[in-house]
Amino acid sequence: MNEHEKSSAIKAVSCEICLKEIPKSEAKTAEGSDYVLYYCGLDCYEKWQQDNEKKE
Numbered sequence: 001m002n003e004h005e006k007s008s009a010i011k012a013v014s015c016e017i018c019l020k021e022i023p024k025s026e027a028k029t030a031e032g033s034d035y036v037l038y039y040c041g042l043d044c045y046e047k048w049q050q051d052n053e054k055k056e
Contacts, residue, residue, distance in 0.1 A: 017044035 012021045016037040027038040028045050039045040 013038040015040040015044050017047050 011024045013024045013027050014021055015027075016039055018040060020040045022038070022040045024038070028041065030037045030039070030045065030048070037048070039048065
């Protein structure tokens with residue numbers, strides 16, 4: 001793999017809710033004090049918010 005291919009390679013992350021692999025550049029994020037969570041879209045992000053409200 002040459003340098004151009006390495007720099008254009010897409011890094012993937014897993015959605016916090018559904019665990020779907022998504023490009024990091026397309027992921028929605030929620031930052032905490034010590035961590036970053038990734039979501040594939042607003043549906044999963046809203047589900048995470050609802051689940052956290054129930055826990056509090």
